Amino acid sequence: xxxxxxxxxxxxxxxxxxxxxxxxxxxxxxxxxxxxxxxxxxxxxxxxxxxxxxxxxxxxxxxxxxxxxxxxxxxxxxxxxxxxxxxxxxxxxxxxxxxxxxxxxxxxxxxxxxxxxxxxxxxxxxxxxxxxxxxxxxxxxxxxxxxxxxxxxxxxxxxxxxxxxxxxxxxxxxxxxxxxxxxxxxxxxxxxxxxxxxxxxxxxxxxxxxxxxxxxxxxxxxxxxxxxxxxxxxxxxxxxxxxxxxxxxxxxxxxxxxxxxxxxxxxxxxxxxxxxx
Amino acid sequence: xxxxxxxxxxxxxxxxxxxxxxxxxxxxxxxxxxxxxxxxxxxxxxxxxxxxxxxxxxxxxxxxxxxxxxxxxxxxxxxxxxxxxxxxxxxxxxxxxxxxxxxxxxxxxxxxxxxxxxxxxxxxxxxxxxxxxxxxxxxxxxxxxxxxxxxxxxxxxxxxxxxxxxxxxxxxxxxxxxxxxxxxxxxxxxxxxxxxxxxxxxxxxxxxxxxxxx
Numbered sequence: 001x002x003x004x005x006x007x008x009x010x011x012x013x014x015x016x017x018x019x020x021x022x023x024x025x026x027x028x029x030x031x032x033x034x035x036x037x038x039x040x041x042x043x044x045x046x047x048x049x050x051x052x053x054x055x056x057x058x059x060x061x062x063x064x065x066x067x068x069x070x071x072x073x074x075x076x077x078x079x080x081x082x083x084x085x086x087x088x089x090x091x092x093x094x095x096x097x098x099x100x101x102x103x104x105x106x107x108x109x110x111x112x113x114x115x116x117x118x119x120x121x122x123x124x125x126x127x128x129x130x131x132x133x134x135x136x137x138x139x140x141x142x143x144x145x146x147x148x149x150x151x152x153x154x155x156x157x158x159x160x161x162x163x164x165x166x167x168x169x170x171x172x173x174x175x176x177x178x179x180x181x182x183x184x185x186x187x188x189x190x191x192x193x194x195x196x197x198x199x200x201x202x203x204x205x206x207x208x209x210x211x212x213x214x215x216x217x218x219x220x221x222x223x224x225x226x227x228x229x230x231x232x233x234x235x236x237x238x239x240x241x242x243x244x245x246x247x248x249x250x251x252x253x254x255x256x257x258x259x260x261x262x263x264x265x266x267x268x269x270x271x272x273x274x275x276x277x
Numbered sequence: 278x279x280x281x282x283x284x285x286x287x288x289x290x291x292x293x294x295x296x297x298x299x300x301x302x303x304x305x306x307x308x309x310x311x312x313x314x315x316x317x318x319x320x321x322x323x324x325x326x327x328x329x330x331x332x333x334x335x336x337x338x339x340x341x342x343x344x345x346x347x348x349x350x351x352x353x354x355x356x357x358x359x360x361x362x363x364x365x366x367x368x369x370x371x372x373x374x375x376x377x378x379x380x381x382x383x384x385x386x387x388x389x390x391x392x393x394x395x396x397x398x399x400x401x402x403x404x405x406x407x408x409x410x411x412x413x414x415x416x417x418x419x420x421x422x423x424x425x426x427x428x429x430x431x432x433x434x435x436x437x438x439x440x441x442x443x444x445x446x447x448x449x450x451x452x453x454x455x456x457x458x459x460x461x462x463x464x465x466x467x468x469x470x471x472x473x474x475x476x477x478x479x480x481x482x483x484x485x486x487x488x489x490x491x
Contacts (some may be wrong), residue, residue, distance in 0.1 A: 004391045004409055009319055017319045023403065025322030042353060093362075111426075111473040112466040113433035116444055120466075123458040197336070204338030208437030215340060228352060233419055235349050239341060246336035 083143025153184030309375025382417030
């Protein structure tokens, strides 16, 4: 472990580091143990708080919620990828009449909270279901971000790629779709996959605008079996479900980033893309 | 025009959003610095602790963190004021993102810089304060601002949990002005853009300056 802040440790420093490491490790374990013990004294690990999970109906409800989460995420991802391509095409258009309004609209989409966009869609289109409001807001917002990623991917390509395409008689759009996009997409894949993790997390926002997905199912379940007694355990199960799904996709994102090497950080001219929340 | 009629309400909500943003930054930035320091320290157990914390929080939806602070903590007997819970949730969630920004900034300083400083006889303190930190801080500030932009948008979730900020003001105004939904919500969006766009411009500007200096 070397860093710009300190020299590569020698044998003495390594021994010292190991001792300190064990010491602080023990402190961390002690703190966690204390927290666990406190919860135990409050009876949080008591079987009476966990016995609902013997009931298959409980699992059915939670899994039904999880399926809705995955469905929303999947549909929104597909739409976001398509929209991202459209947005980046428009944003790179050679006509100013197209380019400038698109830039303004994209800036607008990226600058406002997704949650607000969900509410907006829900209210501006009466009769739309909560599911589609959530999905379309996620698609538009993430489409704007993926579009920017694709655009900076295209900008980072050598100019000769496009010129070669035009030289052999391709139309400009053809060169963009058949030559530039496939390369930009591959270079940007880690960023796009990371954005999909963000999208998946953001499906949870549906809870606030009234979509019945995992969190709402868990809450309804808790109301039914007794909130005070069971919500803690239901919360932990929901957390585990979200973590399992997200960590899987995050790991895939990291693998992709590793395979593509360090090129990503060089390709990303637009800083705002490299920080996801 | 509904926006102008309700300007005081918008403004009140805007200030609440702003104070969520500033309070969270105030707490999350130091916490993020600590996490970043732990993650680049030579002490293995600190590194592991910080990594696990970062991984868990970064892969948990913020809504779930809010539910932890607003619903689970009271069940455990910890009852906090709403505003306190909201800032707590946002801080817990945002700190790892600040940490990543800081860590990548520090790691972005080439090791040769420190080696050069040491080889001309600077002490450790001099190396850090005169050579490494000035460069690291410069490249850390734009990503930190980007995290703040994301945080601004995330404060809207507090509106779903009893805090009267911009998102929530939108919901209330829509209830009172059912016929002017679009105007009300565009108004809310503009107030958000009032924070996010200047911050974005600032980040871009600083970034260009950093690139030129290097």
